[in-house]
Structures are given as C-alpha cells and as structure tokens.
Amino acid sequence: MQVPVRLNVATGDFEDHFEALLAAKREVSADVDAVVRDIIDQVRRSGDEALVALTNRFDGLALTPETLRVGTDEIEAAYRATARPTLEALELAYRRITSHHERQRPSDDRYTDAIGVELGSRWTAVESVGLYVPGGAASYPSSVLMNAVPAKVAGVERIAMVVPAQKGELNPLVLAAARIAGVDEIYRVGGAQAIAALAYGTATIRPVAKIVGPGNAYVAAAKRRVFGTVGIDMIAGPSEVLVIADGGNDPDWIAADLLAQAEHDAAAQSILITDDAAFADAVEQAVERQLTRLSRRATAEASWRDFGAVIVVGDLAQSAALADRIAAEHLELAVEDPEALFAGIRNAGAVFLGRHTPEVIGDYVGGSNHVLPTARSARFSSGLSVLDFVKRTSILKLGPEQLRALGPAAIELARVEGLDAHGRSVAIRLNL
C-alpha cells in the first residue's frame, strides 16, 4: 500500500497542501435526481400500488399492501432470537443514550417584561417521525437506537421505521433495536419509494412530519426533494476522524482508532495531527501491520491510502487552528491535557477527551449521539439531538396599555416600509 499524504506545518507549501486536503471531494454524488423524481411521483399518485410494485421490483419481493408492515410476531421473534450478550449490549446502549438525551430537553420560557408585555417560547414535539434504516451491510442496530431514542425522549408520538428487505431478509438485530427503542411501526420498504411514502402517505403508511436516518444516493436525493413537505435531518456524508495525539500514546492505539474510521467506507477519512514526527512514523507502521488483520481490509486500506493524512506540527498549540478548519465529525484529543486543547477548538461534531476515550465508545455506548455533522459542516451544524424532534412557538401577549406603549413605533416602521395595512392593524386598536 501507499502511505497517506504527510504534511508538515514547517514547510513552505504547507498551506497549499492543507487547502487541497480540505477541498478534496470524497464523494461522487450520482445524478439520480430524474429517477428519484419519477419514483416519488409514482408513489404520490398511486400510493400503495406504486410502493408495492417498486419494492417488489427493486428488492426482489412479492409483497402486497397487507405484508408491507412487519408484524409484531416477527419483531418479537427477532428480539427473542438475539443472543443474550448482544441484547445486554443493546440495552446498555439504549439506557445510556436515553439518560444523556434526557438532559437535552429544552425548557419553555415565559416572562413579563418591564412594561408588562408577556413573551415566551414554548417547545412541543414533532407529531410523527419517519426513520430510514438502510438494508444490507449498513443496516446497523446502533443507528436505530441513535435515531429513535432522541425522538422518543422529545415526546414524538409515532415513529414509523422503513427498512428494505432485499431478497426478503431483514437484519433481526435492527428489529430488536427498534423494539428496544419503542419504534411504533416497521415497514419492509426502502429507497426513494419509502421516502415518498413517509412524506406523502399511502393507504398503509400514514404520512409523517419529519424524516431522519442515513441512506444511499437515492434516499438522499429523495429526502432533499421532499424537504419542505416534511422536515429532514442533515444529509450525511462519509465518516471522518481527526486524532490529535502527542508522543505519549501507544502508536498501536492511535493506529487502531484511525482504522476504525477507515473501515466504514473507502471514502471515509482519518487524519492524525501530532507534534512528534517519530511518533507519526510509528503510527503509520502500526496502521500497516494492523491492516493485514482486518476483515474489511480493502475498504480501510483504500480510505487510508486515498484520504488519510498525517500532519506534523511544531507545537500542539498549532493544532487548534487546523482542527477548526478541518471541523471534523469526530475529534479525538489523545494528549496530556485534553481539556486545555479542547478549550481552544471551536468546530467539531463530537470530542473524545484523553487517551482512554476511543471514538468507538461514542459510536455505541457512551450515551452521546453518533449521528454527527460530516464534511466540515460542524462549522455550522450539530449532531442529532432532542432539539431535532421539537419545535418552538414564540409567544407574545399585550394588553391595551402595552399596545399603547409599543404601537406608535410599530406604526412608524410600517410607514417607512410602505406597509399601510400593517400600520392600520395597530392604529385601529388605538383609535389613531
């Protein structure tokens, strides 16, 4: 294999190389928009009939509207068939994710200001949510928990999950995780047709108000297209980790963390920043050694070769500014004083502090959410949370006295904005 790109802040061309690293496009977005539009139109027009026909064609099934929904017995059977240690791990994850997300519930605010105007914000749950779960190898039970739990904690009353059953197969662990998380309905459909059904509804699947969960290019394009009719979460790109590590680490530990990210996807990205060039060498050698033992070697190797990077800085203090520009989905601070370094960094989806917090803990059982902003979007967005499943109504309440106090200023602003009827709506109440 080839070693990944090595950058050193001390070299004159560092800025050019770093800019190129930031600008590298890791994902080729297939142009599936025309196909997706057609699929959505069909489901919108013909409901279950189109949904069933498309599902049977794409997934090699022979469903009817009656068999779209996964029965309670099938879900129970999957749960009961799950090995005890797996179930215990899922339940531990569920409990920890729930506890953490319960702290994210926003508080209502209601107050009266100095002149007697009542103001406030009231939060309410989104009524219903659709949860997309990919089929095949990317059908992860942990992602079911990560998407469903914040919705449940927010108070969403109905969670409808869709998951394609390619050739009839559903991952029983996904069903078990859905049962643990309290998902209300599960349908064996996927792709753009499933997104269309959730957005517009069919006779079998009632429409939802918001759709979350990862998917392939068709699913992503369908989500973009139905956005507005329903809410959507972020469109996730390939996963990434930035590890900032000093020479005090075991190179094998850091190599393992870089590879955990790389094994996700050939387009995943693992970046190491260190102030110790010899340590960087040792990590690269450890990566090469460990790679040979991985079941997903080809994927991890391609990711590390094509998108991996090792950046050597003169001083770890220099790494903060680079981290902010990278704005990584996952940021590991495997350094002597991680809190001090973290205080100087602003852009990261999630941070993992110290040598004993591998990012993988956050993927499963830490309690925080593993749905995080990718592709530098941590500069302006956040990981999935309870806030994604609630919305705020702002409150205003005036009496006659408050209207007399504020009305003239509103009338003046309406006047200069040329909005007569705005002014009149206040003036008429003040006999002006």
Add this chain to the structure above:
Amino acid sequence: MQVPVRLNVATGDFEDHFEALLAAKREVSADVDAVVRDIIDQVRRSGDEALVALTNRFDGLALTPETLRVGTDEIEAAYRATARPTLEALELAYRRITSHHERQRPSDDRYTDAIGVELGSRWTAVESVGLYVPGGAASYPSSVLMNAVPAKVAGVERIAMVVPAQKGELNPLVLAAARIAGVDEIYRVGGAQAIAALAYGTATIRPVAKIVGPGNAYVAAAKRRVFGTVGIDMIAGPSEVLVIADGGNDPDWIAADLLAQAEHDAAAQSILITDDAAFADAVEQAVERQLTRLSRRATAEASWRDFGAVIVVGDLAQSAALADRIAAEHLELAVEDPEALFAGIRNAGAVFLGRHTPEVIGDYVGGSNHVLPTARSARFSSGLSVLDFVKRTSILKLGPEQLRALGPAAIELARVEGLDAHGRSVAIRLNL
C-alpha cells in the same frame, strides 16, 4: 372582488374542502436552477471579476472590486439622515429583540455519570454569517434587525451583509438598521452571485460559514445549491396568518389583521376561523371596506380573493385541531380565553394572544423574531433564533476504569455489526 372561500365544519364536504385548502400551492417555483448553477460556477471560478461583471450587468451599475463594499461614511450618512422618530422606532425594536433573544442562549452541560464517565454538550457560535437583504420594495430594515440580532447575541464574530443596489440605490434605512445591529461589512451585491461570493469567497468578500435572509427565486435556488458548503436558514415562502376569533371582537380589527398579511404578497394567505357566522359576514364586509383605502390594494385584494378563507366552526374547541393541521406561521387567538385555546394547539410559528396583540407588533417591536416557518413547516421547524447561530459539540471522556466497564459492550456491538477495527480500537486498550 370575489369573497374568499367559506367553509363550514358542519357541512358534509368540509373535509374535502379543508384538505384542498391545505394542499393549495401558493407559489410557483420558477425553474432557475440552470441559470443559478452557471452564475455560481462563474463566481467560484473567477471571484471578484465575475461578481463585479454580473452585478454590473444585472443591477445596471459600474462597480469595481474597490467599490463593492459600502463605506463607513455612506453608512454613517444614512444613519444621520434617518428621521428621529424612525431611528427611535428602530432602536426600540433593536433593544427589545436583543433582550428577548438573550434568553435563548443555550447552556453548556457537563456532568459525570454514576460510573464516572464524563459527558456534556458545549455550544459555540458560528464564526461568520452572511446576511442576504433583498433590494427594491422588499428591502426591509426590520428584517435586518431580525436576522442580525440573533447572530450577534449568539456571539457570531463577523456578519457580512449583501444587498443589491439596483440602479445604484440602497435603502438608507437598511444601512441604518445594519449600523444599529452591528453588521460588520456591507456589500452592494445581490442575487445568486452574492450567495456564491458569501459561500466560496472572493478576493474582496471572505467566505462565511452560514447564510441567512430572504430572497427571490434565484437567491433561494442559490442557497439550496451552496447548502453543505455553508449552512443556510429555512427557505421562506409567502407569509400567512391564521386568526381564530370569537364574536366578541370588533370586526374591523380582525379585518385589519387579515389585510396586514394579505398586503405582503399576492401569494400571502389570511385565514379566519370563528364560531360566529354573523361575525364572519361582518369581517368580510369590513375587509371589503378597508381594502378600498389601502395603497397596496391590488396585492391585498388578490391574496384575499385567491387564498383567503373563512372557516365557521360549531365550537371554538374544534378550531385547535384545524389550527394544528394548518400549522400557521402566525396564529392570532382573539378569543375570550386565549391561553386555554393555545394550550390545545401544537403547531404554530408564533402565537399572538388576546384581542390587543395584533400580529404586526411581532413584525416590528414585540421582541420575538419575525422570521418564522411558512407553508405548514411549523409542524417540524421553528422561527429564527439564537440556536440558528450556534452549534453543539458533544463531549465524552473516559478513564481506564470506565473503558473497562463500557468496552465489552462496545466490542460486542462492533462484532455483530461486522466492524472489526471498531472492536479492536477498544480491545487494544483493554489488552483483550
């Protein structure tokens, strides 16, 4: 003029008519995507050169890169030329919006759980924000305050405003409002070219991390297109109000409120729900009377005729479920006990309680934000707030003991998900 559609819940075909009202498409989205893509490509490729050329062509100007930015002297002159009552109204609005939004700053959270794992959420401001302000008649100083103040309160360090100067003219009140709100930079550019400059940067305009503010179809398409490279706010549709009013109101007051919304745009929508058919008649007559006096009569008349609706219910309690389905941007509760009615309603961007709180107060000086979810999106989204200008980093910190406690569950989940390297990254630290 034609009266608007009248619905009565007591009639057998109510549900069909109500569904049709909800489904009515008020906006024809022009297909400007190809043009916008080309404009963005030009600015991305040629920076200031393209930005200046496009601006000069579209806005009839003769700018150079040196004159793109509005000078401090020009801003000061606009501020000084603003009439005292206008300035006082803007400053009152500014103070009230600031006070209200200061209550929206989210709190960091950091805690240690029962087994010693440290978790948390840390909020930081988005570094830089672009604020789009339309030119011409829709160039509202109030919107400058509503977009800029939450960003300032959030701690955004740099706000770059763009506003097209068609034929060289800038609304001096927009400059004055920008000065009051503390906008850092103003550029006389608009359209898709301005959005491209903010997203990708040029020699004159440094790129921002997020773009907010309303605009025409070109601006909206450009925002959708640069989304991902930068964050964007919601794409605003035509404005709307739902007024729920009992027979105890002055019909003229309610008519004025319906018209204040209708004058915005021929695609705006004003809906009245009442339990009093005679009152409904009186409001409709008042609308007709008041219409004749409005400077924006044609717009208001078209909106009321094409999209206005009056719904008569048997009992006001029935209005809550209808309000939730309408999910209005603005909801006025002009009833005897507005708090009781509000308690039963879930979906609304902003609520205005009681007979003395016309929605217009919220447009200008109430203190809450007037950028609110339109087109039924209050089912899943919220008005603009400080939360739109901050982002959250989730925090996880384990020591060796916590890793021993949680590690085996993470390894088990990695195993069942087929992610070897994930498992290894934990196991290697536990000598497993």
